Amino acid sequence: MPELPEVETVRLTLLPRLIGAQLKSVAIHRADIVTGRADATGLLAGGRIAELRRHGKQLAIMTADGRCVCVHLGMSGSLQWREPGTAAKHEHVVWQLDAGGELVFRDPRRFGGLWTFDNLPSLLSMRWGELGPDALHMTAGQLHDALQRTSRAVKAALLDQAVVAGLGNIYVDEVLFRCRVHPETPANRLDLATCKAIAQQSKRVLQRAVRAGGSTLRDFVDGHGTEGRFQNSHQVYGRATLPCVTCRATLMATQVGGRTTVYCPACQVRG
DNA sequence: CACCACCCCTGGACGC
């Protein structure tokens, strides 16, 4: 479920608990969700957390000695701090913190996982190097260049993490609606001004979602187990057959790039 | 390259 705002919400809510904390030990309940060293060393045991970094939908826990673990939440993953002693199902990795409490990686569907690296440059080159610019920091020029190179539907292109990192099915629909761009418009038919609008609206919507603690549709929770509130501000996602908030036309649902897509047939016109 | 079907896996909603 988590897209950029949900991952950033997890990062922000975990920061005060984790920065400076030592990972005393780690319990690995499912090693097969780990890529790389699925042992105590790979999973940062003994290290002191120096930084939590995010790129797109991925999070990295970095220790002062340079090791890092990249966390990808997939559809159903969560990374949560909690008091010890309340284990639940699907908790694959649990770290014990010297400051008290535990850090838990849980993922029922197991579409997410952990990737271990000896150092940050390895993470950046081997994993994050495949990603486009982070959606909160991309420029209109970067977006325009990437979209010019493909004739795919703009929605499919924006979901491609190599084009821009962080947008998922919910926020792409919200952004395209706010820009009045039809989701099936060929990406290379968008001019610079439209790309500028998409870049600006992306940042605006994502930042507002972060301020609202993300969107909870089913089971997203932040680093403390609290649900998000931005689902109340969705204008198209999940609103198929309901009236458009601006023109009252009936919102349509269709499939684009294999994903359910909701848009306003009156407001969103093809380039 | 673009698109598609299909796979990974669990669980919630809904119909009977």
Place this chain on the structure above:
DNA sequence: TGCGTCCAGGGGTGGT
């Protein structure tokens, strides 16, 4: 209450 079906925010692969 149970059971079957469909659906879901994330990815990837191999075939056409």
